[in-house]
Amino acid sequence: MPFSDIPTERLFRFRELLGLSDLTENPLARWGEVLGARPDDFADRIQGFVKEAPQLRIIQDNLPDPAKLRRNWAEWFTGLFRQGLGEELLTRLWRSGQAHVAYNVDHRLISMAYALARAYLHERVAASLPAADAPGVLRSIDALIDFSLLVETDAYVTFATRCELDVIQGIAHQVRNPIAVIGGQARRLIRLHSQDADVAEAAQIVLEEAGRLDALARSVTRYMDVTDREPVAEATVLTPLLHTVLARIASLPDRPKAVLNVDIAPEADRLAVAPADLDALLAALLDNAVRYAAPGDPRVTVRCQPSEGRPGFAKLTIDNTGQTLSAEELTRIFSPFHSTDPMATGMGLAMAKAITRKYSGGIAMGLLSGGTRCVVTLPQAPAAAV
Ligand code: HEM
Missing domain, CATH: 3.30.565.10 (Histidine kinase-like ATPase, C-terminal domain)
Structure with missing residues (x-):
């Protein structure tokens, strides 16, 4: 996905809200060797959770390469200590939200997985960092996890809504062709059978109802367009x-x-x-x-x-x-x-x-x-x- 398709302005606002935008370098970079040394260990933690949740397990088992998920988790984990908050992390997280919709992963369980990630890192801090450094590092970890989950959720909501919008828009669009044909045939009947009052009356009713359906389809399209457009404070x-x-x-x-x-x-x-x-x-x-x-x-x-x-x-x-x-x-x-x-x-x-x-x-x-x-x-x- 090109970076330009990602709503960077909104995502950078999240970063700002979490107090991360002023940072010139990744606050976790210097702790990479201590905290980020065992990505497989972290992947095991998430894997344990996925194994216990049947609806997640089935998704993983049906992937052409089930080990791909472990690699995703491990890469995100190492990225926390390497990439910082730049475009690479943003793109990856945005794509993960999109993938989670595509594979129908329950979003409540994604939030749970992020909660486990937080707990894992807190445990690592408690076990391996000097007490004086711990509070600052924990704050950075929390902010990075909150940011990751916010970006993922934003993508998830955007794509989930997008799918529904596309279906509704599609139906509204598709029904207009048959409605036009029905209306056209009703008009033809009125023209050919103007002498037959019963036929003309029935055809007139069909014509009016087709007009009503057409207006309905058009108004649904307008409604969806309005819902789809981002507000602009112009x-x-x-x-x-x-x-x-x-x-x-x-x-x-x-x-x-x-x-x-x-x-x-x-x-x-x-x-x-x-x-x-x-x-x-x-x-x-x-x-x-x-x-x-x-x-x-x-x-x-x-x-x-x-x-x-x-x-x-x-x-x-x-x-x-x-x-x-x-x-x-x-x-x-x-x-x-x-x-x-x-x-x-x-x-x-x-x-x-x-x-x-x-x-x-x-x-x-x-x-x-x-x-x-x-x-x-x-x-x-x-x-x-x-
Ligand atoms: C801390 C939790 C999680 C993180 C950080 C995470 C991150 C990611 C990332 C980075 C990708 C790849 C996006 C891309 O570059 O295309 C991805 C894809 C995916 N994730 Fe997650 N994920 C998490 C939890 C889960 C869970 C619990 C599931 C449950 C089954 C899951 C299922 C998937 C699937 C099916 C894909 C698409 C497969 C693929 O990589 O092609 N994820 N995720």
């Missing part, structure tokens, strides 16, 4: 984006001509949310507000101001005049596929929640007298330099 100006999104919604078919009221406080007009994510969030929330605004009096009000409860965050409020929800429905409104409208996909608000969560913000929906209110908190970006 400064985005809210007002122009808001108007672009509102114009896009107004051009959609079947949307009521709602009266819009926008009031953005200048000090809350810059949000630390990537434009693509803010666009998707606004599109989901505003389309909902416009679509379900009271038919006789469709009004939508958007406000944004600094949050009083959360310094550094902005509070975006979207009110509409419609009230199509009960208090009970409010509790489930952000669940995927949940909608009170049979023609909706139920993914819009779930996606909005995923975006706010990604940026450590929040979202809540409440009832007003004669309307509905959605409140979103999002991180503010620092004011632009003048």
Whole structure:
């Protein structure tokens, strides 16, 4: 795997959090001969654990070269005293997380193996180091093991999620072709049998349902794209984006001509949310507000101001005049596929929640007298330099 594919910035942050980034040389290097002299001994310790856990043993026994695992453990162990915290160790650990997903190794047992590694090294320190040196060396050992496990876990979580995302994305993508064929055939039936009311009616229903499935597949793809994208705390100006999104919604078919009221406080007009994510969030929330605004009096009000409860965050409020929800429905409104409208996909608000969560913000929906209110908190970006 090329080093550029590894999220080095995030991993170097772990290193910094563990107080390891200021070190110019590996703190364990001078203890290599005393502590790192018996890598086979260490490999035996992990091997003993693997032998006792049937689900690990079966993985090892089925490898073309079962001894490869012992070599991996021994190399990591010697690397602790030689390589230090550079790219080589990072790459190896990242690849190990990926391998552990590929071979379906239970991550709880990987954590256990690292706990055994720590215990082994602590024992070696107690047995062979002068008491005065021990505390500093133990701190370095703990930091290096924590760092190793963090990098491995990061890779494990990334690849495990990646596999699930790929399956879901794949299904959403694959079903669109048959749906298009079904819709096309329904249209053909309507054209060829326009005189036969029963056939035309049945074909129309098939066509509408195909349209619904297509919208669902597209919204699942959008939801997965949002989940997949890393959050980027890029400064985005809210007002122009808001108007672009509102114009896009107004051009959609079947949307009521709602009266819009926008009031953005200048000090809350810059949000630390990537434009693509803010666009998707606004599109989901505003389309909902416009679509379900009271038919006789469709009004939508958007406000944004600094949050009083959360310094550094902005509070975006979207009110509409419609009230199509009960208090009970409010509790489930952000669940995927949940909608009170049979023609909706139920993914819009779930996606909005995923975006706010990604940026450590929040979202809540409440009832007003004669309307509905959605409140979103999002991180503010620092004011632009003048
Ligand atoms: C302290 C604990 C562990 C460490 C430091 C560790 C480290 C590693 C490393 C460095 C690799 C090779 C990555 C590469 O360069 O491609 C690897 C691969 C692998 N590990 Fe682990 N591992 C640990 C625990 C375990 C355990 C408990 C299992 C259980 C069976 C396991 C199963 C595997 C498998 C199946 C592979 C892929 C085989 C291969 O090397 O081709 N590991 N691990």
